[in-house]
Structure formats: C-alpha cells, structure tokens
Amino acid sequence: xxxxxxxxxxxxxxxxxxxxxxxxxxxxxxxxxxxxxxxxxxxxxxxxxxxxxxxxxxxxxxxxxxxxxxxxxxxxxxxxxxxxxxxxxxxxxxxxxxxxxxxxxxxxxxxxxxxxxxxxxxxxxxxxxxxxxxxxxxxxxxxxxxxxxxxxxxxxxxxxxxxxxxxxxxxxxxxxxxxxxxxxxxxxxxxxxxxxxxxxxxxxxxxxxxxxxxxxxxxxxxxxxxxxxxxxxxxxxxxxxxxxxxxxxxxxxxxxxxxxxxxxxxxxxxxxxx
Amino acid sequence: xxxxxxxxxxxxxxxxxxxxxxxxxxxxxxxxxxxxxxxxxxxxxxxxxxxxxxxxxxxxxxxxxxxxxxxxxxxxxxxxxxxxxxxxxxxxxxxxxxxxxxxxxxxxxxxxxxxxxxxxxxxxxxxxxxxxxxxxxxxxxxxxxxxxxxxxxxxxxxxxxxxxxxxxxxxxxxxxxxxxxxxxxxxxxxxxxxxxxxxxxxxxxxxxxxxxxxxxxxxxxxxxxxxxxxxxxxxxxxxxxxxxxxxxxxxxxxxxxxxxxxxxxxxxxxxxxxxxxxxxxxxxxxxxxxxxxxxxxxxxxxxxxxxxxxx
Numbered sequence: 146x147x148x149x150x151x152x153x154x155x156x157x158x159x160x161x162x163x164x165x166x167x168x169x170x171x172x173x174x175x176x177x178x179x180x181x182x183x184x185x186x187x188x189x190x191x192x193x194x195x196x197x198x199x200x201x202x203x204x205x206x207x208x209x210x211x212x213x214x215x216x217x218x219x220x221x222x223x224x225x226x227x228x229x230x231x232x233x234x235x236x237x238x239x240x241x242x243x244x245x246x247x248x249x250x251x252x253x254x255x256x257x258x259x260x261x262x263x264x265x266x267x268x269x270x271x272x273x274x275x276x277x278x279x280x281x282x283x284x285x286x287x288x289x290x291x292x293x294x295x296x297x298x299x300x301x302x303x304x305x306x307x308x309x310x311x312x313x314x315x316x317x318x319x320x321x322x323x324x325x326x327x328x329x330x331x332x333x334x335x336x337x338x339x340x341x342x343x344x345x346x347x348x349x350x351x352x353x354x355x356x357x358x359x360x361x362x363x364x365x366x367x368x369x370x371x372x373x374x375x376x377x378x379x380x381x382x383x384x385x386x387x388x389x390x391x392x393x394x395x396x397x398x399x400x401x402x403x404x405x406x407x408x409x410x411x412x413x414x415x416x417x418x419x
Numbered sequence: 420x421x422x423x424x425x426x427x428x429x430x431x432x433x434x435x436x437x438x439x440x441x442x443x444x445x446x447x448x449x450x451x452x453x454x455x456x457x458x459x460x461x462x463x464x465x466x467x468x469x470x471x472x473x474x475x476x477x478x479x480x481x482x483x484x485x486x487x488x489x490x491x492x493x494x495x496x497x498x499x500x501x502x503x504x505x506x507x508x509x510x511x512x513x514x515x516x517x518x519x520x521x522x523x524x525x526x527x528x529x530x531x532x533x534x535x536x537x538x539x540x541x542x543x544x545x546x547x548x549x550x551x552x553x554x555x556x557x558x559x560x561x562x563x564x565x566x567x568x569x570x571x572x573x574x575x576x577x578x579x580x581x582x583x584x585x586x587x588x589x590x591x592x593x594x595x596x597x598x599x600x601x602x603x604x605x606x607x608x609x610x611x612x613x614x615x616x617x618x619x620x621x622x623x624x625x626x627x628x629x630x631x632x633x634x635x636x637x638x639x640x641x642x643x644x645x646x647x648x649x650x651x652x653x654x655x656x657x658x659x660x661x662x663x664x665x666x667x668x669x670x671x672x673x674x675x676x677x678x679x680x681x682x683x684x685x686x687x688x689x690x691x692x693x694x695x696x697x698x699x700x701x702x703x704x705x706x707x708x709x710x711x712x713x714x715x716x717x718x719x720x721x722x723x724x725x726x727x728x729x730x
Contacts, residue, residue: 149512149523156514240510244571246478247504247581248527249496418432418479 146245146255150232150262151269159228163220163270170213171277178209180286188286206286207380210293213278214300214379218372221267221304226328229263230311231321242419252415260312260407268301275300292378299375299396306366306399307332309406316413334361335368366403370395421487422579422610423452423475428484430470430634444470446634447484452627454578457601457611459621461720462631468614469507471631472581475612476504489578500529503577505568507584507614513557517548517567520556521574528575542570547596561588569597579610586617598624622646622716630720632727646719650686651712654695657705664702671695683712 154160177191188195188205195205236242236259245255275297283289310331315324337345341358377391427447434440445467452458460468473479475486477494491498511520521539526532543552546566551559556567565588572580585601586594594617601611601624615621621628622642630638638645659680660668668675671694676683684695696706714722 146527153512153514238510240506240508243473243478243506244504244509244524245527247476247499247502247506248524249499249529250527251496416480419473 146250146258147262147265150259151266153235154229154232154263154266157228157231159224160266160270163224163228164273166220167270167274167277170216171274171281174278174281175285178281178285204380206282206288206290210278210282210290210379211376214293214296214376217271217274218300218375221271221300222307222329222332225267225270225304226311226325229266229308230315230324230328232259232263233312233315234319234321234324237316237319237419239419246419253411256312256316256411256414257407260308260410264301264305264308267304271297271301271304290379292380296375296378299371299378302396303366303368303371303375303399306371306403307368309366309403309410313406313410313413316410316417331365332368335365335370338362338365339367339369339373363398364402364405366399366406367395368399371399420454421451422454422456423450423458423486423488423612425450425475425486426484428471428474428486429482430467430474430479431482443634445474448631448634448636450629450636450639452610452612454610455605455608456626457605457613457624459613459615459625459628460631461615461618461621461628461716463724466631467634468631469583470634472504472583472612472614476502476581500575501578503572503575503580505572505580505582505585507587509564509568509571511556511564511567511571513555516553516555517543517559517570518552520567521570524571525574530575538574539570542573543567545573545600546570547593562590562593565589566593566597569600573604577609579612580604581612581614583614584616585613586615586620594620618717618720619715628716630723632724637727638723642716646713646716647711650689652684652686652692653710653712654682654684654699654706655708656680656682656699657707658703660699660704661702664698664704667698667702668695671698 179189179192181187181189188209195209233256236245236255246252250258275294279290279294282293307328311324311328314327315321318324318327338358338361341355341362345358346355374391374393374395377388381388426449428445428449429447430443430445432442432444434442448467448471460471462468470479474481475488475493476499481493486493488498489501512523515523518536518539521542522535525535525538530538540549540552543549546569548563548566548570551563556564559567565585569582569585572582582601586597589597598620601613605611605624611624613621613625625642627639627641628645629636657680660677660682665677671691673687673691673695674685675695684692686692699706
C-alpha cells in the first residue's frame with residue numbers, strides 16, 4: 146500500500162510538476178552560481194556579485210540558503226497539498242475502499258500506510274531539492290552547509306504533522322477539495338495561533354477566550370513555529386531583528402498533537418462503515 | 420461443514436443530522452452456507468444483499484448478531500486471507516496495468532513475491548484478458564474491468580468467493596465463461612456466495628438461494644425446491660382437447676390452461692389428477708407425459724416479491 150500510494154501520488158502530476166520546478170531551480174543554480182577563485186569571499190549569480198561575505202555581517206551563502214529553504218516551504222504547502230491531500234479521500238471512494246477492506250490488513254495499517262506513502266511522495270521531492278542545493282553550494286562555492294541539509298528533516302517532520310490534519314479532515318469529509326481547502330485554512334490558523342498574543346488575543350479581552358486559543362495552539366500541530374525553526378537551523382538574518390533562537394519545543398508539542406490526530410484518525414476509520 | 424453461518428445478523432444504519440434517523444438494512448438474518456456450494460442471494464434493490472456481504476467481510480460493522488466464517492468470528496483479520504471479493508462497481512487505479520493490478524492486490528493479500536507475476540498471468544488467461552496484461556486499466560471497458568475484478572478476487576486462491584453482480588456489463592459469451600469458471604471453482608471445493616439481479620444466471624449455477632426483502636430472509640431453499648410448484652402438472656396429450664372434453668374438465672372447477680396438445684392443471688389435492696386423467700382417457704385422448712410444473716426463478720421471485728409487498 147505504501148509503494149502504491151507513492152506511485153499514485155506521483156501519477157497525480159503535481160509531484161512531477163514540483164520535481165520539474167525543483168530541477169529547473171537546481172539547473173539555474175548550477176549554471177548561475179560561482180565563486181571566483183581570485184576573490185575567495187565573493188559569490189556571484191550569473192556573473193553579478195551578490196555581496197561580499199564579510200560586509201555588513203551578512204553571510205550571502207546562508208542568505209541564499211534561507212531564501213531557497215523558504216521557497217521550498219512555500220512550495221510544499223501550495224503544491225504538496227494539491228499533490229497528496231486527495232490521497233485519503235480517493236482511498237475512501239466507493240468500489241475502492243471495499244476492495245482494500247476485504248484484504249487481510251487492519252484498518253490502522255491501511256490508513257497509516259496510505260498516510261506514510263503520501264508524506265513520502267513529498268519527502269522524496271524535498272530531499273531531492275535540499276540535497277541538490279547542498280551539493281551545488283558545496284561543489285561550486287565550497288561551502289558544505291550541513292545545517293541546511295539537516296533542516297530538511299525538520300521540514301519533512303513539519304509536513305508529517307501537517308498531514309495529520311489533512312488525514313482526519315479527509316476521513317471525515319471524504320472530499321479532496323475540502324481537504325485541500327481546510328489544509329490551507331489550517332496553515333493560516335496555525336500562523337494566527339503562533340502570533341496570537343499580538344493578534345487574536347486583541348480581538349477579545351477575555352481570559353477564557355485566550356486560554357481557548359492557547360489550548361488550540363498546543364492541541365494542533367504548530368506548523369508555523371516548526372517551519373520557522375527549521376529555517377533558524379540554517380542561520381539568522383541580521384536585518385530581521387529579535388529573531389528567536391532555534392527551539393525544539395514546537396516539534397515536541399507537535400509530536401503529541403500529531404500523534405493524537407493520527408490516533409483519532411485510526412479510531413474514526415476503524416469504527417466507520419463503508 | 421458450514422463455510423458461513425450467521426445468527427440474527429442485524430445492521431441498522433444511522434443517517435441525518437446527529438445520526439438520529441435509523442435505517443434498518445438487515446434484520447436478524449440467520450443463514451448457513453455449506454462448504455463447496457454456490458449460494459445465491461436475491462433481492463430487490465436495497466434489500467440488504469450487499470450489506471450482508473460487507474458485514475461478513477467487516478467492511479461494515481454489525482449492529483447485533485454474530486457470524487462465523489470458516490470457523491473464524493467476524494472481524495478476524497486472518498479470515499480475509501481465505502476470502503476473495505468482487506464488489507459491485509469496483510474501481511481499479513487507472514495508472515496500473517492489468518498485470519500490475521493483480522500483483523498489487525496479491526501483495527495486499529500478503530502473497531509472496533515469487534511467482535506472483537506468473538500467477539497474475541495465469542489468472543488473466545483464465546478470465547480472457549491474456550492479451551491485455553500490459554495495458555493500463557483506464558483503457559478497459561466495463562466488461563473487461565469485470566473480468567479483471569474476477570481475476571483479482573481469485574488471486575489468493577480463496578476458500579470463499581464473494582461476488583457482487585459478477586456478470587454486470589459482460590457480454591453473453593463472457594457470462595457463459597464466468598459461469599463455467601464458477602462451476603470449475605466449485606468442483607475444486609471453493610464456496611461461492613453470489614449476489615445477482617440476473618436470476619436466470621443464478622438458476623443455472625446456484626445450489627441454494629435465499630431471497631432477501633427489506634433486510635429479511637423471506638425464502639431459502641434449493642432452486643428445485645423454490646421453482647417446483649408441487650400441485651401443478653403439465654400433461655402432454657396425444658391430440659388436442661375437444662370441446663366436449665373441455666366442458667367436462669371445466670366441471671372439475673380446477674384452474675386449467677389449454678395449449679394445443681398440452682394442458683396445465685393446478686390441483687387442490689393430488690387425487691384430483693386421477694379425475695382429470697379419467698376424463699381425458701374416456702374421451703380417447705392419450706397421455707404422453709406428465710410432469711410437475713416448474714416456474715423460472717425469475718417468475719418465482721416476482722411472485723414472492725408481489726406477495727411480500729402486498730400487491
């Protein structure tokens with residue numbers, strides 16, 4: 146089921162599109178980025194000097210890697226969702242689910258294999274992109290930025306957490322459209338909850354309401370916080386003041402909320418008639 | 420030995436806002452299916468036929484009642500290793516070829532990789548899709564998908580085969596091939612549970628049938644038991660019945676149908692048959708043969724349904 150889901154995700158086309166776009170970016174980087182040997186602290190992009198590494202305390206390589214990292218996050222949320230959000234509802238279609246449930250698999254195995262397959266489709270794409278960028282910077286600029294390479298693990302982890310929301314929504318609504326829509330709503334809500342003290346708290350000055358927002362923040366995967374932290378693994382941009390330090394806390398909280406959501410999904414799937 | 424045994428198997432669906440509306444789908448169904456027999460389940464749309472199969476395969480959960488399948492209780496995962504299932508309106512991933520579809524479902528059944536492709540090819544040959552092994556299923560017609568579905572249901576050499584409308588969309592030659600396949604599976608000891616609207620086909624292959632209406636079993640028996648009208652006889656005569664003899668026969672007050680040299684008579688009592696024979700022979704009409712009248716399963720089914728629905 147795992148292999149089948151990955152194949153189905155690829156056949157849907159969105160992941161292939163993502164793969165093609167990632168390849169184009171990698172080719173452009175390969176062709177465009179260079180490190181003149183006579184000026185060891187200079188990085189050029191298609192011959193244009195970007196900045197001197199030592200100037201204004203800005204590390205150009207890190208700056209570029211952070212931008213590429215942010216781009217990949219944007220892509221997984223936009224296209225990753227389109228690529229795999231429909232995989233849970235498509236499994237539940239009449240005529241398909243009957244066949245799957247008649248096989249000697251538990252419902253938990255079936256659902257988890259499906260979710261794992263969907264997440265793997267995205268993970269393969271992300272690994273390809275991050276590994277490609279890492280190799281290009283290593284080979285062409287001479288910077289083997291291990292922190293950048295390791296940040297992909299955090300991004301994949303964040304996507305696994307994100308997909309727990311997609312899974313339960315897909316199970317309840319059985320609709321790919323709803324799953325995609327609610328996944329986007331969740332990504333916005335996650336951002337709203339992350340900055341609730343400066344935003345949602347101000348809508349209503351009520352302790353119960355504030356505690357409710359807090360509960361929601363801790364009971365759902367902290368997508369925004371995780372993705373933000375995954376960027377901080379690479380480095381901090383000096384022109385963005387008050388950037389907090391990297392912390393594992395959102396990953397730990399999200400582990401519990403994600404586990405809860407997957408458990409609820411399995412429970413719901415196991416009880417449901419098809 | 421029973422392959423399937425159910426006791427008071429009941430399923431009520433809940434629907435509507437807050438799931439407050441109760442929809443009974445099956446009501447206390449108690450059935451037993453012997454190993455190696457072909458058992459047919461008939462019924463109008465919404466009678467509960469598919470729900471029954473889905474309960475057995477744990478695709479839906481029972482509201483109450485119990486069942487054992489090959490001595491396994493309902494819901495036991497191991498049970499499904501011995502079952503094959505062809506659902507109605509089944510869908511296969513269009514991006515897979517016929518061969519890969521069977522390999523995929525073979526893997527889901529936990530079959531070892533060795534010989535899985537060979538097995539898939541052998542099954543595709545059995546269902547007449549040998550030349551289509553490498554073609555993606557999205558190019559298949561309905562009849563071809565039905566054949567593929569049948570092959571899929573056989574990939575694990577099931578001891579019990581559940582088929583929901585197996586000949587749906589299949590041409591007459593294909594239907595005959597499927598019937599022959601079912602009979603050969605039966606000869607090998609496979610128990611076959613068949614849901615179908617095509618009563619004439621059920622009549623040709625089933626050992627026993629149950630008629631389901633509004634979730635309840637209303638009739639159960641062998642085809643012969645259900646289609647033989649015990650007190651109706653067909654008499655083949657040596658010559659047509661003359662007007663005089665017809666008048667004498669009408670005095671018996673028995674319902675009689677005339678058809679040139681044959682005569683169908685419905686009796687209240689077997690002794691009445693002698694009176695009819697006496698009248699005919701006295702009139703010089705010889706009796707060439709005499710058989711109990713049989714109705715088709717379809718006629719019987721319609722008759723039962725009319726009775727059940729008070730028409």
